[in-house]
Amino acid sequence: MRDSPLFKHLSSGSLVTASCFLGLLYFGRDVLEPLALASILGLVIAPLIRAMRRVGLGQLPATLLAVVLVTTAVIGVGTVLAFQLVAVTGDLPRYRAAIRTKVATVRELTERPFARLEAELSAVAPQASSASSTAVGRRGINTVTVSPTQPLPVEIRTPRLTTRDQLARLFSMAWGPIGEAGLVLVLLIFISLEHESLRDRVIRLAGQSEVSRTMRTLGDAAQGVSRFFFSQFAVNFTFGTLIGVLLGVAGVPHAALWGALAGLMRFVPYLGVMAAGIIIALFVAAIDPGWRMAISCIVLFVALEVVVANVVEPKVYGHSSGLSPLAVILSAVFWGAMWGPVGLLLSTPLTLCLVVAGRHVRSLEPVTILLGDAPSISGGQRFYHRALSGDTYTILRDAHAYLRRASFARYCDQVLLPGLALAGADIRSGQIVGVQMTTIRSTIAVVASALTPESGPQPRRPFMRRRRRNVSLLDANLGAHLREMRETRQGRWQGSLDVPLHSVVLCAGLPSERDAILSELLVRALREAEVDARSTTLGDAGDRPGPEKAELVSTVFLPYPQEDVLEQWLAAADILRVHLPQALLATIRLPIDTSTVSQPTIERHVDMVLRSFEEALAFVMPEKTGKNLA
Template sequence: MALKDSLLARPSLTSAVTLTCALGLLYFGRPVLEPLVLALILSLVISPLIRVFHRWGLGFLTSTILSLLLAGASVVVVGAVLALQLVSVTKELPHYRAAIHAKIGKIQELTERPFIRLAAELNAVSPLTKGSTGAQPATTGLPRNATQAIPVEIRTPAPAARDTVARFVSVVSGPLGEAGLVFVLLVFILLEHESLRERVVRLAGQGDASRTMRTLAHAAEGVSRFFFSQFLVNIIFALTVSLGLWLLQVPHALLWGSLSGLLRFVPYIGALAAGVAITLFVAAIDPGWTLALSCMAMFAALEVVVANIVEPKVYGHSSGLSPLAVIVSALFWGTLWGPAGLLISTPLTLCLVVAGRHIRALEAVTILFADTPSVSEAERFYHRVLAGSSTAIIDHARTYLRRHSFARYCDHVLLPGLSLANADRALGLIDQAQQDRIRGSVITLADTLALASNGGRGTWRRRKVSLADANIGAHLRHAREARLGAFQGSLDVPLHSVVLCAGFANERDEFRNELLVLALREVCGDVRSIVLGQPQPEPVTDKGSLVGTAFIMYPDQTSFDEWRVLSSELREHLPDATLVTVRHHSDMNLPRQSEVAQSVDIVLQSFEECLAFVTPVTPEKAGVAKRS
């Protein structure tokens, strides 16, 4: 037993040790890893520009140098313009010093006055103050023999040449030195990108060459698309802010607009810092509060629109990360690597998410941080019915049916999801409470879809269904009979105009029967259902000539012999009808299709095929088919 426990605990212990070592390497290896990662991400950003120049007929070396010069010149020009604007603003700030001090005094007065008044009230009613006689004032005079203090002036000596050189070296070795190191690494990475790619493929193994190349291509495409989308959004944001501040007659509107666009590259915190900076500046230059509040409201409204409407359509979908993943990645990388980590948090996490789609060790990152979870529509439906989330299921079904047919919804969502539930129930993985939630959610969904198929004008009154013994298919059939009559429609119809769906008197067949009826009613006006093995009403026993197509549910292993007998009887009663059965791709442990096909005219594989099978051919389509 102890050996078994140790074997079970070993993978978790190994994973914990590996994760701890990775975090330690990232934290203590920051001086080496940070510039290297920055250079790699910048190389992915500049690579599309290099490819554009290369397609124009320039050589690779020329394209790389030209791209670097263009990118560097753009950074230098923008930096110089912003620096000049900042210098101008700094020179003008002394003129606004009086307004700043006055507003700071007002803010202090507004914030401190309630507390001072509260303290005075408390001191007035405090029992300690009622009996006190007052403290004797302390003598402030000096003793007679005390000497008067002599003021001392401390002067800083002029810096020596050695100190000036040291200060210059510290500045160069700081941010400027790191920027230079990143630029040098960027140059060599761009020039050696072919060699680096071959080394990565060789390191991953020649057997995984295709997967490695696919991972690198997806990472490069994702990061490039992310930065391009973010660049467009931030440029538009900067121009809009500049225009708004200019209309409000704020000095240096272009500077604050450009600063807003640049700071928005930092997730979440950047936009907040830009808004605070603009509000403080406007509050300093204006003696009142109206202009500052107007600018703050304009910036906040614009940020809300961009973050909640523009970015989800342009930037959110192109990033490949969920909104929560962006926040968590910014917090994680910002804590590890400071401002640089905060800036590259999104593209770096995006690369890990892309790698997790192809590397099993990073699969957890993709599952947690990708924009869409790695689950199918059927799995999501199963999770929701397990939780009893009927509202979410119905909302998703309505959204899905706006773009696709109900037959496709059954094929790709509903039936595969219920197959997962049946498989888990057979293994004993679902308790009774979960089974009741599943049944209740499916009943609610079926009622809603049935009512929607009637245009929302149902005349039948919804009956309460017991979750213990509910047959959802029978419930839907009885509801349709209550609305259309006992024969589910008139018997005075043309020959071969009725589509009939038939199945056994069990929950599986009756439910699928009714789903198929709902699916076929999208293209056929007269679709009805019967239960095999039960006596039919007298008026319909001799109306077999009205049926043109009869769908019979595919049998399971336990009822195959009975199914063959009943299908033969159905063929006798419907001599002119085409007998069709449907073997859905989500069904398992069913009889072989070759054996079933002997009792029917055709075997289809999905509800969508059934829909195509009964779709009437218009004269235009028939003419096109004849000409082809």
């Protein structure tokens, strides 16, 4: 566990650095907020600037024109929405009666159950106060009620503000956002103008030895943020337009404002669209005397959001954000706590930049692993992890999805065999023993049987006898167990011997579990492609039908030998040459093979050395067999 990226970089120095970084983010937000916002906007408008430069404009005119266009568009949209908002506030008094009626109805519906419950409890509870007063009255004790001194009412009136004071107050309220927007605009212009210079400075700061990695990091970050924002803008603009049109058709006033609000609020991950839906629902409930329009709008909004989030967004940009859904929520919570509303807006691009940097910077690798859209593990590692826990269902689900676009041979090369290699390494090192080893064997047997067409239920036998034989064979040799399952269905020779000449592909191996499982998986991969493949064990004379059937075999595949059985393997290969003189002899040296046997030594005894099951499949496909033999 200590070799994981998290523990590799976890030390007292890294903890102090992380704490200082978090403190800098929080206490330096007044400076970092506009800088981060300007940097992100610079990445967003960078494609527009490059397009203008390709037309023939210089860096300065292209930058200024792009900034002016974006600023004008933002100010124009903001002005239109401001006038719409003023119109809405002016119309609110007309809906006051409907609002009061709805509030009273909701209050009655929510308070009535609690009031009834309180009344029932009061009827059951003993009246202690009444009994006490009755007892005191019977004793004849007179009580005197002393009224406290009434305080004098005091009314505080604020002085009425003059027009000058109101303007000054309004200006002071608007100066903060306007000043920050101006600062962001100035930073945006200078960052866009100094784009090339800033990149050169970052590269120089990283060092000459890290030029390639730094260039990839900057390029991936710029491309990822630009693609994400463009895709998100297209989706949110379409969503807001549809909401505005549908609300307008339904007769809701100021539909354009609510459509724009829905589109803009979707830029805030998850929380924004919920807030927009609540605001629209409250407004529709206020303007309609009944509840039908409000409920219809809520259903429409929710249905459209579900379709966009689960159908449209995966099609448009899928995981282009590079973040998992949980990471998006966590980043929104973190940056919102750090920088408030600006942090919510920038949470996804800022976290995306960290994730992209973690792909190239080792110290940030844990960020990419924890927040990336997919864990940084291979298909073989995922298979091994699932097999170790006996999660056959998940393995088969992923495998069926993989086989819809690829062959079983490629699945073996990229997923199953690498997973078996990891399991074998842990078994040899003693990390897997007992129950876990049994779980892995049974899981692999079930998966291999379920994914290949030759696997199926065995013919009915006495239950106890079949169970004892299968379990003992599975524990001893997984490959022999899978082969025995095929022979039970297809016969001793794994099929008919009345077949055309040179139509059988033989997968042979030494009597070891490694060779048996590799040969059996290769047979199943070839049979899936309708190749007449059969397996045999080298050195077993009873495993061959006889020399008169030698001409049926066109190709023989052997697993690449290990060092400890090299002499036995070479002798078996020479025997195959004698018994099958017309067959092509090939060996498969997989990339995961750890054998140190020299390949030139093997090439003197075989016709070719292949690198994968997929190469073997391509070599013996029926339409290519005649060409290969020629």
